[in-house]
Amino acid sequence: MSPIETPEPANDAAPAKGRLSQGIKSLIVLAVLGSASAVAGLVMAGRTNTPFSETAEAAIPVPLAARLVTAWDAVEMPVVERSEGKLERNETLTGLLTRIGAPMREANAALHTLNGKDLIDSRRLLPGKTSAEAWFEDGALTAVSVRADADRSVLITRKSDNTWTALPLYAKLTPGYMRVEAEIESSIYSAALARGAEDQQVADFASAFAYDIDFQREIHPGDRFEILFETYYDERGNRVRNGDILYAALNGKAMQRGFYRFTPSDDGIADYYDQNGESATKFLMKTPINGARISSNFGNRRHPISGYTRLHKGTDFAAPTGTAIYAAGNGTVQRASWNGGYGNYIKIKHSKGYETAYAHLSRYAKGLKSGQKVKQGQVIGYVGSTGASTGPHLHYEVYVNGKPVNAMSLKLPTGRKLVEDAPIMEEFKTHKAMVDALRAAEGAQIATAALTVSAASGEAAAPPTP
Numbered sequence: 298m299s300p301i302e303t304p305e306p307a308n309d310a311a312p313a314k315g316r317l318s319q320g321i322k323s324l325i326v327l328a329v330l331g332s333a334s335a336v337a338g339l340v341m342a343g344r345t346n347t348p349f350s351e352t353a354e355a356a357i358p359v360p361l362a363a364r365l366v367t368a369w370d371a372v373e374m375p376v377v378e379r380s381e382g383k384l385e386r387n388e389t390l391t392g393l394l395t396r397i398g399a400p401m402r403e404a405n406a407a408l409h410t411l412n413g414k415d416l417i418d419s420r421r422l423l424p425g426k427t428s429a430e431a432w433f434e435d436g437a438l439t440a441v442s443v444r445a446d447a448d449r450s451v452l453i454t455r456k457s458d459n460t461w462t463a464l465p466l467y468a469k470l471t472p473g474y475m476r477v478e479a480e481i482e483s484s485i486y487s488a489a490l491a492r493g494a495e496d497q498q499v500a501d502f503a504s505a506f507a508y509d510i511d512f513q514r515e516i517h518p519g520d521r522f523e524i525l526f527e528t529y530y531d532e533r534g535n536r537v538r539n540g541d542i543l544y545a546a547l548n549g550k551a552m553q554r555g556f557y558r559f560t561p562s563d564d565g566i567a568d569y570y571d572q573n574g575e576s577a578t579k580f581l582m583k584t585p586i587n588g589a590r591i592s593s594n595f596g597n598r599r600h601p602i603s604g605y606t607r608l609h610k611g612t613d614f615a616a617p618t619g620t621a622i623y624a625a626g627n628g629t630v631q632r633a634s635w636n637g638g639y640g641n642y643i644k645i646k647h648s649k650g651y652e653t654a655y656a657h658l659s660r661y662a663k664g665l666k667s668g669q670k671v672k673q674g675q676v677i678g679y680v681g682s683t684g685a686s687t688g689p690h691l692h693y694e695v696y697v698n699g700k701p702v703n704a705m706s707l708k709l710p711t712g713r714k715l716v717e718d719a720p721i722m723e724e725f726k727t728h729k730a731m732v733d734a735l736r737a738a739e740g741a742q743i744a745t746a747a748l749t750v751s752a753a754s755g756e757a758a759a760p761p762t763p
């Protein structure tokens with residue numbers, strides 16, 4: 298469908314009562330389109346990936362140009378007034394429309410059209426964000442536009458028989474790129490948001506680095522980060538939303554590394570790769586829990602309960618009771634049952650001779666049992682203080698061929714290495730060059746070579762707490 302065609306419900310295609318009313322209606326449509334920027338800047342339903350392209354009820358496309366000609370043919374110019382407003386706290390859409398001048402009965406009739414149509418997601422009706430416009434002709438409400446999403450609004454117009462019809466309008470968005478590069482003062486989150494990134498970009502950044510870095514412990518003031526991400530602009534040049542991260546880098550004390558988001562054509566799985574084409578994804582996650590602080594490291598220590606000095610075979614993460622614990626890697630549950638001083642205990646067998654164990658749990662994930670396969674990042678249980686424990690924490694152990702090792706300083710097998718597959722590596726190089734060019738265009742001094750493989754320093758530097 299051409300961007301300038303608009304589908305309409307079939308019943309709206311009935312012959313208009315008179316030429317003038319047809320003209321007025323077109324004028325209103327024109328007024329609405331005009332107010333929402335250039336006519337050509339709006340794409341009517343039919344964009345791919347929208348529910349409407351499939352479900353527009355018996356849509357009969359009417360070329361918009363034809364309707365505009367009709368509009369200009371109308372001899373009498375109706376008095377069209379317009380008002381607008383933003384949704385306030387505890388306000389309904391009807392409340393908003395009446396506040397901007399619509400008579401209650403007409404506002405209700407117009408909004409009633411939306412019932413059962415799924416044109417507006419009520420969860421997207423947010424105070425301060427959702428806006429509405431109303432058009433009046435000789436004091437009567439003739440059209441309403443409700444904008445609940447940055448790139449879509451719903452236009453409700455009064456037909457010649459005084460019934461109402463609703464139609465989604467899509468803004469035509471122009472893709473662009475944005476680069477954020479800054480020193481971390483308090484957190485990556487606050488620094489990134491202050492510069493135009495959104496929650497999703499920070500979450501993507503964190504997931505790219507989740508295997509390499511403990512964000513609680515290994516990010517220091519003065520460390521720098523960079524994020525290049527897609528962004529979308531409307532016809533008026535307003536940035537309406539952001540898209541995927543293309544590049545993420547951390548240049549800090551604990552680590553200097555950059556990752557390119559890349560989707561190899563053979564498996565179609567998007568992942569983050571460093572400049573050598575090595576996946577950021579690791580065999581095991583560095584910490585199988587979020588938001589916890591390490592309360593005791595791997596190594597010899599005096600046991601807080603027995604008083605004897607002996608090897609602490611794991612890493613302790615202090616966290617509130619009930620905090621979710623994740624499977625560090627794909628594997629099979631070997632045990633999910635009480636284990637003496639370990640309390641409620643889970644052991645998972647991974648490939649390559651690796652095993653991980655999780656102790657002192659308050660409870661197991663629903664239905665978890667031995668023999669079950671689990672995926673990396675899947676919730677397997679919750680923090681507690683069962684067994685010989687002095688407070689809620691996760692005691693986490695990693696074994697390699699049956700021998701306990703320090704999970705925090707472990708050199709882990711990595712994920713996919715593109716270099717092992719020449720055609721895919723070529724694809725990656727082309728993609729990387731494109732992203733580097735975008736970074737340069739957005740002000741980056743390209744220096745990925747300096748961001749070499751993880752320094753992996755700082756491990757076990759903190760003395761074990763008693």
Ligand SMILES: [Zn+2]
Nearest residue numbers: 611612613692
């Ligand atoms: Zn422990």
